[in-house]
Amino acid sequence: MLILLLIVATISIKAQSVYNYGLSNVNNVEYYQKYVGKILYYIPEKGGLNFGSKALYWGDMQAVTIKSIEGKNNPKKEFQKMKWTVEDAKEGTVVLTVYSGNYSKETWGYKNQYLVQYLRFFDLDAWKAEKSSEYLSKTFTNPLVKASYKVVDFAFGRNPDKYKSSYDSDYYTVNFTVENSLSGEKLTIPATSAQTDCFIEDISGRYYSYLFKVEKPSAPAVKFGKTTTIEDEKDKGITKFSYEDNFINIIIFGTSEQFNFTLKNVSQNTEKLVWNDAVFVDHAGSTSKVMHNGIKYSQREADQPASSIIRGASLDDLACPTSNVYYSDILKKWMTNSMYPKTPFKEVKQVSLMLPIQIKDVVNEYIFVFDLKYEYKHPERLNLQ
Numbered sequence: 001m002l003i004l005l006l007i008v009a010t011i012s013i014k015a016q017s018v019y020n021y022g023l024s025n026v027n028n029v030e031y032y033q034k035y036v037g038k039i040l041y042y043i044p045e046k047g048g049l050n051f052g053s054k055a056l057y058w059g060d061m062q063a064v065t066i067k068s069i070e071g072k073n074n075p076k077k078e079f080q081k082m083k084w085t086v087e088d089a090k091e092g093t094v095v096l097t098v099y100s101g102n103y104s105k106e107t108w109g110y111k112n113q114y115l116v117q118y119l120r121f122f123d124l125d126a127w128k129a130e131k132s133s134e135y136l137s138k139t140f141t142n143p144l145v146k147a148s149y150k151v152v153d154f155a156f157g158r159n160p161d162k163y164k165s166s167y168d169s170d171y172y173t174v175n176f177t178v179e180n181s182l183s184g185e186k187l188t189i190p191a192t193s194a195q196t197d198c199f200i201e202d203i204s205g206r207y208y209s210y211l212f213k214v215e216k217p218s219a220p221a222v223k224f225g226k227t228t229t230i231e232d233e234k235d236k237g238i239t240k241f242s243y244e245d246n247f248i249n250i251i252i253f254g255t256s257e258q259f260n261f262t263l264k265n266v267s268q269n270t271e272k273l274v275w276n277d278a279v280f281v282d283h284a285g286s287t288s289k290v291m292h293n294g295i296k297y298s299q300r301e302a303d304q305p306a307s308s309i310i311r312g313a314s315l316d317d318l319a320c321p322t323s324n325v326y327y328s329d330i331l332k333k334w335m336t337n338s339m340y341p342k343t344p345f346k347e348v349k350q351v352s353l354m355l356p357i358q359i360k361d362v363v364n365e366y367i368f369v370f371d372l373k374y375e376y377k378h379p380e381r382l383n384l385q
Contacts (some may be wrong), residue, residue, distance in 0.1 A: 017127070017131075017174075018122060018124060018127050018156045018174070019122065020127075021122050021123045021124065021126055021127045022117075022120070022121065022122050022123075023116050023117065023119055023121055024116075025100055025101065025115075025116050025117045026100055026101075026116075027078065027079060027080055027100055027101030027102070028073060028080065028100070029069070029071040029072065029073050029080050029082055029100075030073060031100075032069050032082065032100070032116075033069055035066045035069065036066050036067070036068060036069055037065075037066065037067075038065075038066055038123070038125075039063050039064065039065050039066075039125070040063075040064050040065075040066060040121040040122060040123055040124075041061055041062070041063055041064065041121070041122050041123075041124045041156075042061065042062050042063075042064045042088065042120055042121055042122075043061050043120050043122060043172060044060075044061070044120070045120055060158060061156075061157060061158070061172065062088050062089065062090055063088060063089070064086050064087070064088045064121060065086065065087045065088065066084065066085075066086055067085040067086060067087050067093070068083075068084070068085045069082055069083070069084050069085075070082065070083040070084075070085075071083060077101070078101050078102040078103075079099050079100060079101035079102055079103040079104075080099070080100050080101055081097065081098075081099055082097075082098045082099075082100070083095060083096070083097060083098075084096040084097075084098050094112065095112065096112045096113070096114055096119070097111070097112060097113040097114070098113075098114050098115075098116050098119060099113070099114070099115050099116065100115075100116040103115060124155075124156055127156070128154070128155070131154070135151055135154045135176070135191070136151055136152070136153075136154070137151075138150070138151040138176075138194075139151070140178065140194060140195045140198055140199075142199045142202075142203070143383065144199075144203060144382055144383055144384075145199050145202045145203065145381060145382060145383070146182060146381055146382065146383060147180045147181045147182040147183065147202070147381065148181045149178040149179065149180060149181070149187070149194075149198040149199075150178060150179050150181065151176045151177070151178055151194070152177055152178065152179045152186070153176075153177035154174060154175065154176050154177065154191065155174075155175055155177075156172065156173070156174055156175070157172065157173075157175055158171060158172060158173075159171055159172065159173040159175075159190055160175065160188060160189065160190070161190065173190045173191065173192065174190070174191040174192070175188050175189065175190055175191060176188070176189055176190075176191045176194045178194060178198045201377075201378070202378060202381045202382070203376065203382070204376070204377045204378070205344065205374055205375055205376040205377050206256075206340075206374070206375065206377075207256070207340035207341065207344075207372045207373065207374050207375075208238075208239060208372070208373055208375055209239070209253070209254035209340075209351070209370040209371070209372055210239060210241075210370060210371045210373060211227060211229075211241035211243070211252070211368060211369070211370055211371075212350065212369045212370060212371045213227070213369050214227055214243045214366060214367070214368055214369070215365075215366070215367035215369065216245060216364075216366060217364035217365055217366065219362060219364055221246075221247075221362075222245055222246065222247055222364060223245050223246045224245065225243055225244055225245030226243070226244055226245075227241060227242070227243045228241065228242045228243075229241055229242075230242045230251065238253045238254070238255060239253060240252070240253040241253060243368075244266070246266065246267065247265075247266065247267045247271070247357070247359065247364065248263060248264065248265065248266060248267075248271070248357060248366070249263075249264040249266050250262065250263045250264070250366075252368060254339065254351070254370055256338040256339060256340055257320060257324070257336045257337075257338060257339060258318045258319060258320035258321075258336070258339070259318060259319045259320075259353050259368075260317075260318045261316075261317060261318070261319070262314055262315070262316050263309065263314060263315045263317070263355075264309075264312075264313070264314040264315075265309040265310065265311050265312065265313055265314070266311075266312075267311060267359060268311055269311060269359050269360060270308055270309065270310050270311065270359075271308070271309045271357050271358065271359050272306040272307065272308050272309070272357070272358040272359075273306060273307045273309070273315065273317075273355060273356070273357055273358075274306045274356040274357070274358055274363060275290070275292060275304035275305070275306060275307065276289075276303060276304055276306075277356045277363070278290045278319060278353070278354060278355055278356060279352075279353075279354040280319065280321040280323075280339075280351070280352070280353055280354075281351060281352040281353075281354075282321070282339065282351055283340070283341055283349035283350060283351055283372060286323070288321040288322055288323035288324070289301065289321075289322045289323075290319040290320060290321055290322060290353070291304070291319075291320050291322050291325070292304070292307075292317050292318055292319055292320070293316075293317050293318055297325055297327070297334040300322040300325055301322060306358070319353055319355070320336065321339060324336050324337040324338070324339065325337075339351055340372055341372070344374040345374065348371050348372065348373055349371075349372040350369055350370060350371055350372060351369075351370050351372060352367055352368065352369045352370070353367070353368045353370075354366065354367045354368075355368070
């Protein structure tokens with residue numbers, strides 16, 4: 001399998017550029033007459049007092065039509081007073097008192113009075129016309145992906161990756177609409193990350209774990225065991241395996257966070273799974289203690305009593321590396337990191353789980369070695385060798 005790491009040049013597209021198309025502060029009423037009959041776009045300000053009674057902190061951008069601008073120039077004054085009549089779908093018709101020039105009093109919207117520089121109306125049509133030749137000439141490629149993506153449209157609006165509960169400086173952004181050269185599928189994605197984001201679904205995939213071998217104890221009492229694949233559930237990201245000898249019969253499979261297994265005692269004696277000595281080895285060769293069902297996250301490093309399995313009985317349990325478990329101060333809950341690599345590797349990686357099983361006074365160490373293989377979700381879309 002060929003894994004290509006794409007080095008991406010940063011696209012210099014700043015959402016702040018649209019704010020250059022706001023209202024200039026000019027001490028002349030006639031200057032603003034050009035906006036009459038024109039559609040501008042109101043963009044709420046985070047934490048500020050915004051236009052209209054309903055356009056509050058979480059307000060979305062909205063189109064505003066300038067119906068009329070009334071006022072007389074007074075060249076002897078350092079400021080001009082105007083009456084703006086505007087209309088939008090959310091507020092209906094609203095009359096604003098707007099001051100331009102050097103108006104000495106601060107006003108932020110009290111009784112719909114505004115300094116023109118604080119009125120957050122933007123001429124996005126002019127912005128789009130100026131940026132069309134630049135943005136619509138962009139085509140994105142990735143050597144791993146057969147298709148390319150061409151920018152066919154763009155707009156300024158809400159970041160599709162942001163929710164209203166996460167309103168911040170990135171809540172509004174420039175969005176590209178890109179078209180797949182082979183399928184014609186269109187995606188809307190933030191322009192700043194479009195060069196990589198358009199390929200996310202094409203190169204999506206995940207690691208699967210396959211039981212490579214079982215290193216059984218060297219004790220002569222343990223006869224040669226047999227390993228088989230018993231169930232393949234790729235849609236769930238798991239493949240189950242069975243191993244059996246004259247002491248144990250185990251069905252085991254790995255998920256991204258833990259190993260799940262059903263261990264049956266097929267010997268004539270009671271067996272104990274010695275949890276304190278169980279070990280996980282990750283793909284980089286680092287070892288970790290494991291925790292299992294019934295152990296609290298906060299006590300994962302404490303003593304864990306052995307699990308007894310009488311002859312003919314089974315134990316349904318799991319083994320999770322304690323080194324991957326942590327408490328998130330942000331989410332206020334316990335989390336578990338993946339046992340698998342964060343990025344795809346060309347070569348096959350391995351992880352191992354050692355389960356010590358005691359029979360009478362003898363501890364038999366069973367080591368389950370899993371191959372980790374990265375598999376793409378859509379290999380037909382890729383240039384794989």
